[in-house]
Amino acid sequence: MNQQNFDFEKVQQKVQQKKYQQGILLICSAVIVTVLLFLAVPKILNHFFYNPTSQNSYVENNQYIIDRQFYNELTLPNYDMTDVTIEQTGVGTYQIKETYSYKYDNQIVGSNTIEIKRNKLYLRNSDFHPFTPPFSQETAPSNQLSDQKIAKADEALAKSNLRENIKPLPKSTYVNVNLVFKEDKSIDAYQEWLRVNTTGADTLWQAVRPSQKTSDAANNPVVVGFNPAGSFSGISVGITNEKKLNEDFPLLISYLANTEQNQWTEEKRQTTHFKSLLQYLIKNERFLTQDPSKIQATTLKNILADVNKNGLKIYGVTLYLPAFELENILRNDAIKSAVITKVDVFPLTSQSGQLPGITYPPEK
Structure with a gap:
């Protein structure tokens, strides 16, 4: 080898x-x-953190949009969120920009830039200052008799001045106005009042009388209400399970109504919609807890319990109607106060320029 x-x-x-x-x-x-x-x-x-871009049981993505839309319906009488952008900037951190316009209008009135950082919301920039009086003033009446007399005198003068300011407007002028009634009304009573006193009015929002328990973190009475039509007037939302949404929250969105619901009385339909609005926000309270300044689930539960016990009562409305009809309404004894929030003027050059469906009084 x-x-x-x-x-x-x-x-x-x-x-x-x-x-x-x-x-x-x-x-x-x-x-x-x-x-x-x-x-x-x-x-x-x-x-582990609230994600505004994620989906829930009902929407395909960006659940913040539908949560915000429902919260805005509950708390904003005069405005719609017409644009929103959401950008993730870190772990559990998102920057959101909301743009607001007048209801059923493309005229931008302001925007909010907010940051949600690990389940806490911070307002970074805002030029949007929502206008809620007279509803917010109405929820905190004075118990002093002298104050009440002064308030009544001021209200009568304000109504008189408003009538005088309306008179010179062209008869084709439309206005958005917040009205407060002297006495609360049921839905049926309001519908009858509207039929008798107007011909071309569109009810955009109805203010619901809150109970004594419904205060915010600063112990101020909250302003809540709803759109009687029960539909979005701002950003549309993609719903993945329409049947489940309507079963869990009946008439939350009006076009999802089934055959039986379409046969309900107007009072039952609107009451059901308002209760579903509250129930949805209560169930999705994670959206509310980001911001302590929002109405929280406990307060919403108190409002819901009050409606279940006493029925739905409204104390004010936001209307879109011809100015000359508002002039007549301000003479109505049922009205306590009125504030115009927007004016649309369409000067007439001829009778053919009149808007359809409205009978205008003769020009003076």
Whole structure:
């Protein structure tokens, strides 16, 4: 047998090469694991925080939009959110810009830029200042008799001045107005009052009388109400399960009504819609808890209990109607106060310029 020489250097090279390959494999594995962790950990952590871009049981994505739409219907008599952008800027952190316009109008009145940072909301910039009087003033009446007399005198003077300001307007002028009644009305009573006193009025919002328990964090009475039509007038939302939404929250959105619901009385339909509006926000209270200044679920539960016990009563409305009809309404004893929030003027050049469906009084 021939004795083979043992090549120590060659063996050493093979061992070093194997170690080198193992080192490369370990480094690649570490890089892959690091990348996977870098991608996965934020997604895992995001599950612990409110995500405004995520879906829920009813909408395909951006659940913040539908949550905000319902909250705005509850609290904003005169405005719609007509545009919104949502950008994730970190783990559990999102920047949101909301743009607002007058109801059923493209005229932008302002915007909010907010940041949701790990379940807390911060207002970063805002030039949108919603106008809610006289509804907010109405929820805090004075108990002093002298104050009540002064308030009545001021209200009568304000109504008289408003009538005088309306008179010079062209008869084709339309206005948005917030009206407060001297006495609360049921839905049926309001519908009858509207039929008798107007011909071309559109009810945009109805203010619901809150109970004594319905105060915000600063112990101020809250202003709540709803759109009697029960439909979005701002941004549309993609709903993935319409049947389930209508079963869980009947008539929350009017066009989802089934055959039976379409046969209900107007009072039952509107009461059901308002209760579903409250119930939806109560169930989705994670949206509310981001911002302590919002009406919280406990207050909404008190309002719901009050409606279940005493029925739905409204103390004010937001109307869109011809100015000359408002002039007549201001003479009505049922009206306590009125504030115009928007004016649309369409000067007439001929009778053919009149808007359809309205009988105008003769020009003076």
